[in-house]
Amino acid sequence: MGKGRYFGDDRLRYRIENRKNRYTECIYCSKESHTREHVPSKVFLQKPFPDDLPTLPACYECNNAFSKKELLVSLLIQIMKKELLNNYEFPESTNGRIEKNEGLLMKVKNIIATGDASKLDSDIRSVLVKLARGHSVWDLSKGYYIDSDAVNHDRINVDYRFLHEMTQDEIDDFLAVYFVNRLPLPEIGSRLFDTRLLVYQDDTENINEVIVLWEEVQEGEYEYICYQFDNVIEVKIVINNFLFAKIHFKEM
Secondary structure: OOOOOOOOOOHHHHHHOOOOOOOEOOOOOOEEOOOOEEEOOOOOOOOOOOOOOOOOEEEEHHHHHHHHHHHHHHHHHHHHHHHOOOOOOOOHHHHHHHHHHHHHHHHHHHHOOOOHHHHHHHHHHHHHHHHHHHHHHHHHHOOOOOOOOEEEEEEEEEEEEEEEOOOHHHHHHOOOOOOOOOOOOOOOOEEEEEEEEEEEEEEOOOOEEEOOOOEEEEEEEEEEEEEOOOOOOEEEEOOOOOOOEEEEEOOO
């Protein structure tokens, strides 16, 4: 996790790889980047953070624009989980975030008290698209923002549900690996080749399948999987074993 190297086309490297003292472009808006973005944001993880988290190029504006929304979504997930699941206690990192953000805490608690988390639907969707774009660029070398030959920004679909809204069969189906042996491979040299794109063989059953595994960024906190199916990039994310999200980017 985070250690996958990019071996692809050098002409794409400035959009895909965070490089010091080299020209790079923000994956979210295509402006020149002057900073790096952790994917996922540390606000969805707990200390000690995983070593060598993936980083991608981002401009200052985009890097900072999502901070408050991401914190809001993170607190929503944690507080809903504590309210709905017996014996769940906040991790130490979450307690620290709550102490420093009492205003956001009260906002989230008031929304939960009404039983209508849909009031934060726009923020949740915005954060999920941002996270999914980062995973797509890191794994597939696809999904970065440019004016053409990228994703159709009017055709991004987001579907998410919380744990208590799903049956066990729905959860198991969501968490299945991808079988992709009849699909084109990702961009040659993209990081997925170096990490979770595997050939599964079983001679006794005459099975030969190409599969994509889930990436566990931090146990119990964050995992994701992504692949391109025809002209649609699909990213699935599980945050804190509580928020299950599927994001589709449709390429132009």
